[in-house]
Amino acid sequence: MKEKTIVSVLVLLTLLLAACRNRGADYQQSHEDKQAKEMLQGLWTNGESSDPAMLVKGDSIFYPDSASMPVRFWVYQDTLYLQGKTLHGYKIEKQAPHLLKFANQNGDEVRLVKSGDKTLRSAFSYHVYAVNTFREESQDTVIRTDLGYFESRVHVETTSDKVIKSTYNDNGVEVDNMYLDNVASLRLFNHGTPVFAHDFRKQEFQSLVPRDFLSRSILRKMYFTRADAKALYYYVIIGIPDADTTYVIELRVTPDGRMSKKLR
Known part of the structure; x- marks a missing residue:
């Protein structure tokens, strides 16, 4: 009887852990890491080249490409979630006020550095245009x-x-x-x-x-x-x-x- 009880408890714990890992996007957003989100605000450059990589403003991430649409984002359990046409999560490996490291879609490390260079903001001063506009x-x-x-x-x-x-x-x-x-x-x-x-x-x-x-x-x-x-x-x-x-x-x-x- 005792062994059956232990097995039942283990099964219950496994189900609870799975449920926690598979929280829906609405739950994640309502329980997001607001401190991590605040640290992400600003302009980020690629660590290697110092080229502009993304601009984080409010709930959105913008890219230095007039064809790429901005996406809604949130941070939940050390994962950066981007909600575009599909939802993707990127595991954050390290986050500091001026440094962000996360694993991309292929598992490679992406290193971004926050920049205070105001001239770089011109890379984001555009309206999103379709790739084939006026063709x-x-x-x-x-x-x-x-x-x-x-x-x-x-x-x-x-x-x-x-x-x-x-x-x-x-x-x-x-x-x-x-x-x-x-x-x-x-x-x-x-x-x-x-x-x-x-x-x-x-x-x-x-x-x-x-x-x-x-x-x-x-x-x-x-x-x-x-x-x-x-x-x-x-x-x-x-x-x-x-x-x-x-x-x-x-x-x-x-x-x-x-x-x-x-x-x-």
């Missing part, structure tokens, strides 16, 4: 077919729809970069007479592209590829920003303005 592409093509000449006009430009992609900065810390989705406009004329006009967005291809991938991607390109006796063909490229992973959809537009699409 446009156009393709005007005259196409000769058995049914006559067609003028094809394709124009791709950014919209206000934001897509967040997580990546790692030079210190091995995950940061969120912002991109803008695109809209692709196709205008098709036969001897000056309008045949087809449509503005394509990535949501129109949800039957061909997995939903999770579509939510993390942008409509990157659209361009004319070929023509035959029955139709004109275009490729629409949907992919993760600044990555090789893409889906290619072929659009088929007939001279009477009918459109169909399929996955290549």
Whole structure:
């Protein structure tokens, strides 16, 4: 009976310890280490190069990169938590008023030094811009077919729809970069007479592209590829920003303005 009691107590303690380790973000924030948070306030530079690494202000951390979005942070049980698109915890190895050491995503030590150099603050004087802001592409093509000449006009430009992609900065810390989705406009004329006009967005291809991938991607390109006796063909490229992973959809537009699409 005594052995069963001991086993039961050990099991209970194990469950309690696991529960403590797995506290939710709301609990962690409400029980955060306010003294550690106060010591983090200010501008920090990389220990090796003295380049600006981050600016801690209030509940947020800012990075010297206009594409990287600021993140909410807190300190709980000697761990620095950053809440961006995903939540990550970085184990603090040493913290002092002017020194911070923590382990990055790969387990490597990051050493930051607090700086009082006011000129470094200019590295953080920016508005966060999407990486592909104001990027446009156009393709005007005259196409000769058995049914006559067609003028094809394709124009791709950014919209206000934001897509967040997580990546790692030079210190091995995950940061969120912002991109803008695109809209692709196709205008098709036969001897000056309008045949087809449509503005394509990535949501129109949800039957061909997995939903999770579509939510993390942008409509990157659209361009004319070929023509035959029955139709004109275009490729629409949907992919993760600044990555090789893409889906290619072929659009088929007939001279009477009918459109169909399929996955290549």
